[in-house]
Amino acid sequence: MNDFDGMRALVTGGASGIGRATAELLAGRGARVAVLDLDPSTVDKPLLAYAADVTDDASVREAIAAAVTDLGGQGVLDVLVNNAGIGAQGTVEDNDDAEWHRVLDVNVVGMVRCTRAALPHLRASSRAAIVNTCSIAATAGLPQRALYSASKGAVQSLTLAMAADHVREGIRVNCVNPGTVDTPWIARLLDAADDPAAERAALRARQPTGRLVTPAEVAGAIAHLASPLSGATTGTVLAVDGGMHGLRLRPAARP
Template sequence: MRLVDKVALITGGASGIGRATASLFAAEGAAVVIADRDGAAAEQAARDIGDRATAVEMDVSRAAEVTAGVAAAVASHGRIDILVNNAGYGARGSVVETEEEAWDALMATNLKGVYLCARTVIPLMEKQGGGVIVNTGSYTASAAIRDRAAYVASKGGVVALSRAMALDHIDQNIRVNCIAPGTIFSPYFDKMLAAAPDPAAMQRELDGRAPIGRMGRPDEIARAILFLASDDSAFVVGSVLTADGGTTAW
């Protein structure tokens, strides 16, 4: 029970890593607020997790929605002790193949969303006497992959922003760190495999990205996020915790 009496706001919390993190945090004693632009999915996730979970519909790329979502969380729980900036998505394409609108939309969620949520929550944490922020980056910030230029750039930005935030706010007792997952099985890959001409071949390709020989599971990343969010990592500031099955060791 490492998060007893803590309140955690988790963006992109309705599925994948976000949902696994919300479930684990609740089991560790936290009250969790699941924020997701899919409000119905967020509500369902909250019902599945139980009494410790509530939901807010929130698109992290829109400042007004972030303000409203954070205000709703504070109205329900009185404070926010932990912010997990997890909302994000991927898109195929090199810089030549990526349309400007697609680039802007991805950056607005993956990178601007971290900025908007942090900008809104940090003053609350400062008034409370401190807090913890964990941003979801990616192993691709260190080892780029082909055909994902916008995604790789956005996650590189998240890693750099995490370090800048860590230095700017440690004097307010706000610890900021970043988790860098490898390829993690999620509903995104369910859709990709379903649309693939040869799902088995694609599964082998995905599993082969890491020396461990398989994709990661959302719950494995959730446990790493729990470490960064809890007092177990009290001396960890401005760090990037890579959980990629060995991919960046190649």
């Protein structure tokens, strides 16, 4: 597919995991793509790479301005993928105020900063789309994820509000809600578990497909929402979770 031919896209948190898979997929489908990340040193051509901290407004504005210039198109940006985010574990008792502020600053306000800086360039596009990376944690009560779930619940609500605010400007806004994705963050959680193999098996079993979601599968959903072929789709929450949000399977029969 070349549905992104001639388009310019920017992916935050694009140096690894879901962000990297998304950036490479968009480039493979014809877009010129810029990646923003705290450490973009591993990003290779044809992707353009910029260092940025989404908790620093000046850093975000500087990086996005440079990216839009280098992408060409006289200040036009067609796609923004707000993917930068961090995880958190624990109940409401387990994280202090500083950690709550830190996670919300990255996962929610960081998304606001990136969108705010990109909006003037998106308004100049006739095919503008924003896709936010949310999570199954926004809609399902998961143990030991109070802070993370609160941040992703905010992202889902923010997505719908943004869609309403900007639909008449021709900017579509949607989000993807991945289940448990086989990313470096999940790998670190598994490594820290008392029994990594048992923990991985439990995460697989939690999803009806019986396996973890791949970054490429989430990237495919993001590309679907960002594509001009989805021009009538806005204010949509797309689950990419192996059926976790909607399926209630009976226990498998024992052999």
